[in-house]
Amino acid sequence: MTTPVELAVKFQRLGAEIGASQKTGEAAAAKWFEAQALAAIAKDTGGDMRLSGVNRPRRDGPGRSERGVIGVATKRLSTGSLVKPVGPLVILEVDKQPHIVTPKDAKSATYRQTTKTGRTRKGTNSRRARQASVVFGLGLGGRAAIRTPEGLRRWARIPRTRGHHTWERMAKVAVPQVPRIVAREQTRALGRVFRP
Numbered sequence: 001m002t003t004p005v006e007l008a009v010k011f012q013r014l015g016a017e018i019g020a021s022q023k024t025g026e027a028a029a030a031k032w033f034e035a036q037a038l039a040a041i042a043k044d045t046g047g048d049m050r051l052s053g054v055n056r057p058r059r060d061g062p063g064r065s066e067r068g069v070i071g072v073a074t075k076r077l078s079t080g081s082l083v084k085p086v087g088p089l090v091i092l093e094v095d096k097q098p099h100i101v102t103p104k105d106a107k108s109a110t111y112r113q114t115t116k117t118g119r120t121r122k123g124t125n126s127r128r129a130r131q132a133s134v135v136f137g138l139g140l141g142g143r144a145a146i147r148t149p150e151g152l153r154r155w156a157r158i159p160r161t162r163g164h165h166t167w168e169r170m171a172k173v174a175v176p177q178v179p180r181i182v183a184r185e186q187t188r189a190l191g192r193v194f195r196p
Contacts, residue, residue: 014193021189025182029174030074030081032181037072037083037170044092044164045070051091085167094163102130102155107141109133130155 042049050069070087108129112120123129133140134155145152 010193014190017189017193018186021185022182025185026080027076028185029178029181030083032177033083033170033174034072034074036173037085037167040166040170041070041072041085041089041092044166049087051088089167092164093167094165096158096161096163098160099158100131100134100155101146101158102127102134102140103142103144103146105142105144106130106154109136109138109141 038049045051049071068088070085070089070092073084073086075082075084104127108123108125109132111123111129113123114120130140132138140154145154146156148156
């Protein structure tokens with residue numbers, strides 16, 4: 001039988017155990033969500049976590065920088081954990097309207113731009129300017145090209161595509177699960193304190 005003194009000691013211990021179990025539960029929930037998200041991303045990218053043709057790997061100083069690879073990063077915060085995607089997930093996630101893709105190093109047709117003060121200046125070589133050059137039939141300067149299934153092209157017209165909404169789906173799955181994982185850790189903490 002537990003004496004009042006022993007019970008008081010257990011209640012003192014309980015505060016520390018519950019605090020520790022909260023952190024343990026949050027870390028376990030973040031780890032669970034990261035594993036689920038990685039599995040979903042792997043499924044939606046064909047298993048290699050990479051979007052074909054997007055920012056292909058290139059040498060950046062010592063070692064290789066893997067660009068175009070989608071992953072998940074977990075950061076511990078003072079209150080919980082932040083689990084977020086890394087890499088070009090937005091391309092996989094959202095619906096895309098029809099648009100024109102041009103090489104970054106291509107040159108748009110020259111044009112004049114009016115500033116807020118009313119002056120005119122030479123327009124910048126932005127993505128929008130390159131797309132406008134194609135739409136208005138002015139063509140692109142430079143020698144840059146993009147790789148398409150039909151071979152190298154000066155530009156490509158991309159049809160409307162539906163996004164996979166991978167992260168959105170995972171967030172819906174996680175909402176009910178995270179409190180359960182934290183509660184499970186707290187239940188274990190109660191067991192450790194009051195175990196006979």
